[in-house]
Amino acid sequence: MIISSSKSFDEILESLKGENNIFVIGCDVCAAKMHTGGEPEVKDMCARLEKAGKNVVGWALPIGTCSIHSYDSLVEKNTNIKKADAILVMACGSGTSIIAKLVDVSVYPANNTDSLGGIYQGNVFHAQCAMCGNCTIADFGGICPTAQCPKGLLNGPCGGSMGGKCEVNSDMDCVWELIYQRLEKLGRLDLLEKVIEPKDNVEDNSV
Amino acid sequence: MIDNMPLFGQKLKSGKFVVTSEITPPKGNDISSVLNISDSLKGWVDAINITDNNRAVMRMSPLALGKILADTGHNVIMQMTCRDRNRLAIQSDLLGANTMGIDSICLMTGDHTTKGDHPGAKPVYDLDSVQLLSMVKKLTQGYDFSGNQLEGTPHFTVGVVSNTDISQKMQMMKLKKKAEMGVDFIQTQAVYDLDQFKEFVESVKHLGIPIIAGIIPLKSAKMARFMNNNIPGIKIGDDIICRLENAKDPVYEGLAISAETINEIRDICNGVHIMPIGKSLNTVNLLEMAGFSPE
Numbered sequence A: 001m002i003i004s005s006s007k008s009f010d011e012i013l014e015s016l017k018g019e020n021n022i023f024v025i026g027c028d029v030c031a032a033k034m035h036t037g038g039e040p041e042v043k044d045m046c047a048r049l050e051k052a053g054k055n056v057v058g059w060a061l062p063i064g065t066c067s068i069h070s071y072d073s074l075v076e077k078n079t080n081i082k083k084a085d086a087i088l089v090m091a092c093g094s095g096t097s098i099i100a101k102l103v104d105v106s107v108y109p110a111n112n113t114d115s116l117g118g119i120y121q122g123n124v125f126h127a128q129c130a131m132c133g134n135c136t137i138a139d140f141g142g143i144c145p146t147a148q149c150p151k152g153l154l155n156g157p158c159g160g161s162m163g164g165k166c167e168v169n170s171d172m173d174c175v176w177e178l179i180y181q182r183l184e185k186l187g188r189l190d191l192l193e194k195v196i197e198p199k200d201n202v203e204d205n206s207v
Numbered sequence B: 001m002i003d004n005m006p007l008f009g010q011k012l013k014s015g016k017f018v019v020t021s022e023i024t025p026p027k028g029n030d031i032s033s034v035l036n037i038s039d040s041l042k043g044w045v046d047a048i049n050i051t052d053n054n055r056a057v058m059r060m061s062p063l064a065l066g067k068i069l070a071d072t073g074h075n076v077i078m079q080m081t082c083r084d085r086n087r088l089a090i091q092s093d094l095l096g097a098n099t100m101g102i103d104s105i106c107l108m109t110g111d112h113t114t115k116g117d118h119p120g121a122k123p124v125y126d127l128d129s130v131q132l133l134s135m136v137k138k139l140t141q142g143y144d145f146s147g148n149q150l151e152g153t154p155h156f157t158v159g160v161v162s163n164t165d166i167s168q169k170m171q172m173m174k175l176k177k178k179a180e181m182g183v184d185f186i187q188t189q190a191v192y193d194l195d196q197f198k199e200f201v202e203s204v205k206h207l208g209i210p211i212i213a214g215i216i217p218l219k220s221a222k223m224a225r226f227m228n229n230n231i232p233g234i235k236i237g238d239d240i241i242c243r244l245e246n247a248k249d250p251v252y253e254g255l256a257i258s259a260e261t262i263n264e265i266r267d268i269c270n271g272v273h274i275m276p277i278g279k280s281l282n283t284v285n286l287l288e289m290a291g292f293s294p295e
Helices: A009-015 A039-051 A071-077 A079-083 A093-102 A175-186 A189-193 B008-013 B032-041 B062-071 B087-099 B129-140 B169-180 B194-207 B221-230 B238-246 B250-265 B282-289
Strands: A002-006 A021-025 A055-060 A086-089 A106-109 A111-120 A123-129 B018-023 B047-050 B076-081 B104-108 B157-162 B185-190 B211-215 B271-274
Touching: A002 A123, A021 A039, A021 A079, A039 A055, A055 A079, A071 A079, A071 A093, A086 A093, A093 A106, A093 A111, A175 A189, A175 B169, A189 B169, B008 B018, B008 B157, B018 B032, B032 B282, B047 B062, B062 B076, B062 B087, B076 B087, B087 B129, B104 B129, B129 B157, B129 B169, B157 B169, B169 B194, B185 B194, B185 B271, B194 B211, B194 B250, B211 B250, B221 B238, B238 B250, B250 B271, B250 B282, B271 B282
Parallel strands: A021 A055, A021 A086, A086 A106, B018 B047, B018 B271, B047 B076, B076 B104, B104 B157, B157 B185, B185 B211, B211 B271
Antiparallel strands: A002 A111, A111 A123
């Protein structure tokens, strides 16, 4: 799932300067789970925009804003979208870009897209996958260092980790510590002795 | 490059106890203070490490300063981190350095950009230090990373850095991987705990790689405490902290402690690497106190 966070209302308002008739689109999948674009957040956004002097012409909540069939399917949800001069999207960057393909008015993001992560037992896990296009997570006991080590190291930790914590953020466990513990538990510490070749970034580079 | 000067790699191979020190390039284009330091080291050290935007603070390129110091008759160990260059840039810089007379390098991951003075910079880390070593090995065999044949094959004496705390199992595992790639010397994190260092030397003996012990003279008890709390792999005992605290001249006491350390470990390692943070001109004082004399 895509981990997103809300932009500040001030930043959103600043970006909508000069736009009056606004339609708000949330996303009932990832953004809803992150509370950055579900029904309560969309309704709250509409109210705040109205209070700030904007004319909110309507809102919609597609099930997955990144996988919308057509513009007509948006109109089916709420015909008022036709009255909009601008659309504010409370989804991830992917959802926002899909909306931008479908409409002929300006599209603005209400969220920042942070990473590909997940939620487990109510806890949000950031950056579980870096979408490198070349998955080797089995070498690391199911914990991806490309995504979770700030340096993306593949052959072990840097010299900056201290007391099992990351050089970049001492509140964060060094992912290599976690990989070690996991592989020890699995009886597969041998995997750590393997020299891992550099990533072939061709997949990642070819958009 | 002065032709009759023995190269650092040859000195290492000869079994000589080597002394290296470290120079941080200037932030700017004024090299006068750096030249003062390098002049003071002449005859006292076998090579000078030149740091590569160390602590992720932007400074003059070690390639440029390396060439300048090599031209003034120094053996240079150019440091190279994985942080600022992708595989193309690293290879071009290495070929350029080698062509200009720099044949010793020390490779490391590099502190993260967020720790330095350009925290918004994009960190590269296209390769990690093990992969960088493997690429250097290929270059010295006449091929680039992609397997294309080189016009002229460079030669490098290749060093790596290491922590000396063997309880850091992952770090030690990584050092083993580095060794498999072909390493000519190891420069260690600063040594204060002799037992820890001896254990380290014992545990890596089988790799057969010369070990150059890191020495950072302490300047105060406060510095010692700071290092204990903030620098990975550093273990400064209470006895040392006590000596610094009670000393009339803690800077001198710090040099005396370092001189004692050097003499304690002389017989079990292959050299010392002196990193006189902010007090470069003290390197010679320290070497004198430890009983060395200029060549």
